[in-house]
Amino acid sequence: xxxxxxxxxxxxxxxxxLLAPVGSLxxxxxxxxxxxxxxxxxxxxxxxxxxxxxxxxAMLAAQPTAVWLTDGYVVGDPDPxxxxxxxxxxxLARAAAQRRPAxxxxxxxxxxxxxxxxxxxHGTYRAWVRQVAKAVRTARGATPWIIVExxxxxxxxxxxxxxxxxxxxRFAAKVLARAGARVYLDAGHSSWHTPxxxxxxxxxxxxxxxxxxxxxxxxxxxxxxxxxxxVAVRKELRRLKVKRARFVIDTSxxxxxSAVRPGEWCNPRGARVGPAPKVIGRGGLDARLWVKxxxxxxxxxxxxxxxxxxxxxxxxxxxxxxxx
Numbered sequence: 001x002x003x004x005x006x007x008x009x010x011x012x013x014x015x016x017x018l019l020a021p022v023g024s025l026x027x028x029x030x031x032x033x034x035x036x037x038x039x040x041x042x043x044x045x046x047x048x049x050x051x052x053x054x055x056x057x058a059m060l061a062a063q064p065t066a067v068w069l070t071d072g073y074v075v076g077d078p079d080p081x082x083x084x085x086x087x088x089x090x091x092l093a094r095a096a097a098q099r100r101p102a103x104x105x106x107x108x109x110x111x112x113x114x115x116x117x118x119x120x121x122h123g124t125y126r127a128w129v130r131q132v133a134k135a136v137r138t139a140r141g142a143t144p145w146i147i148v149e150x151x152x153x154x155x156x157x158x159x160x161x162x163x164x165x166x167x168x169x170r171f172a173a174k175v176l177a178r179a180g181a182r183v184y185l186d187a188g189h190s191s192w193h194t195p196x197x198x199x200x201x202x203x204x205x206x207x208x209x210x211x212x213x214x215x216x217x218x219x220x221x222x223x224x225x226x227x228x229x230x231v232a233v234r235k236e237l238r239r240l241k242v243k244r245a246r247f248v249i250d251t252s253x254x255x256x257x258s259a260v261r262p263g264e265w266c267n268p269r270g271a272r273v274g275p276a277p278k279v280i281g282r283g284g285l286d287a288r289l290w291v292k293x294x295x296x297x298x299x300x301x302x303x304x305x306x307x308x309x310x311x312x313x314x315x316x317x318x319x320x321x322x323x324x
Contacts, residue, residue: 038064038100038277039064039100039101039102039103039145039277039289040064040067040091040094040095040098040100040101040102040103041062041063041064041065041098041100042064042065042067042091042094043094045061045065045293046293046295046296046311047060047061047063047065047293047294047295047311047316048061049311050295050311050313050316054313056317056320056322057295057313057316057320059320060273060294060295060316060319060320063276063277063290064100064103064277064290065103065252065277065290065291065292065293065294066103066104066105066147066289066290066291066292066293067091067102067103067104067105068104068105068107068309069084069087069088069104069105069106069107069108069132070107070108070309071107071108071117071118071119071128073087073108075124075127075128075131083131084128084131084132084135085131085132085134085135086135088104088131088132088135088136089135089138089139091104092135092136092139092140092141092144093139093140093141095141095142095144096139096140096141096142097141099141099142100142101141101142101143101144101145101182102142102144102145103144103145103146103147103289103291104132104144104145104146104147104181105146105147105150105217105291106129106132106146106147106148106149106172107149107150108125108128108149109125109149109152109165109168109169110122110125110161110162110163110165110168111159111160111161111162111163111165112149112151112152113151113155114155114158114159121163122163122164122165122167122168125168126168126171126172129168129171129172129175129176130175132146132176133175133176133178133179133181134179136176136179136180136181137179137180143180143181143182144181144182145181145182145184145248145287145289146176146181146182146183146184147184147186147214147217147248147291148169148172148173148176148183148184148185148186148210149169149172149185149186150186150214150217150218150291151186151188151217152165152169152186153169153185153186153187153188153198153201153202153205154186154187154188154192154193154198154201156201166204166205169185169205169206170204170205170206170209171206172206173185173205173206173207173209173210174206174209177209177210177211182211183209183210183211184210184211184212184213184214184247184248185202185205185206185207185210185212185213185214186213186214186215186217187201187202187213187214187215187233187247188215189215189216189217189219189221189226189229190215190216190221190225190226190228190229191221191225191262195229195232195233195235195236196236198233198236199233199236199237199239199240199242200236200240202233202237202242202245203237203240203242207237207242207245208242210245211245211246211286212234212245212246212247212248212284212286213230213233213245213247213248214247214248214249214250214289214291215229215230215233215247215248215249215250216249216250216251216254217250217291217292218250218252218253218265218291218292218298219250219253219254219265220253220254220257220260220264220265220268220271221254221257222254222257223249223251223254223274223275223288225257226249226254227249227283227285230247230249230284230285231283231284233245233247234246234247234284245284246284246285246286247284247285247286248285248286248287248288248289248291249285249287249288249289250289250290250291250292251274251275251276251277251288251289251290252273252274252289252290252291252292252293252294253271253272253273253274253292253294253319254271254274255271255272255273255274255275255319256270256271256272259271259272265298266298266299266301266302266305267297267298267299267301267302267305267312267315269318269324271318271319272318272319272320272321273294273319273320274288275288276288276290277289277290294316294319295311295312295313295315295316295319296308296309296310296311296312296315297309297310297311297312297315
């Protein structure tokens, strides 16, 4: 017979934080997304696999996280496990079986983070996006939510080799929306660009085609700060004739924003998981999401770090307040 152990105080604190409300919103209820079901939970997510052998990760495994589609999934590759259309279709089929909307992230634009990542050119990238759109168009089930290229707009012009980045972002927003996805262009976070500057970038990147924009992806800013930023960006977008933009906030790692130093972005030790994913539908905020899967590394930035995107038990335990 399995014994039920009392949860440590740190775990209880995390659970209470996840249940906490997002806070009052200035605007009344408006244009909520049709689906209020929980989001798709990938059975192969890193936390799910880790929880099979370590119950400390059960809370992370229970939450739905986004699926990242990267340049590791190649257009036309004979290996079906590396073909982006096949991978996307498989996730959407599983989401349909769960009767939940999937949250997908495109992360393959050329020179995406100024470190040489992403697909080799924009022609290849647009063909890659078309494959994702084909999978969306033929899928059944709830409308997928797609976040387009975290950091691509905030880092626009930050390095050479970006090519026609704006054109590719416009292409992605238009093609994916026409395929039936709910599209959010990434808008960085509240301490990066001003709302006015970001709104101008969003317009140039095809905001008129998108449902809206995302904030705080893979970052640690407080939900309240991101909420205020999202409202301010919406106001600036309305000035630019984009009147119905909504936004989503990544709350996967923003449970202790004061413990993360300004500018610290790579596996900060003080970060903690934030509020659980939830459809909101008020004040322009569509939902809180866990876009960056908690426990997956940001990169090798300190001794002991694992490469970006790989699971780190140590990082996950820190996010739960169970390690230092």
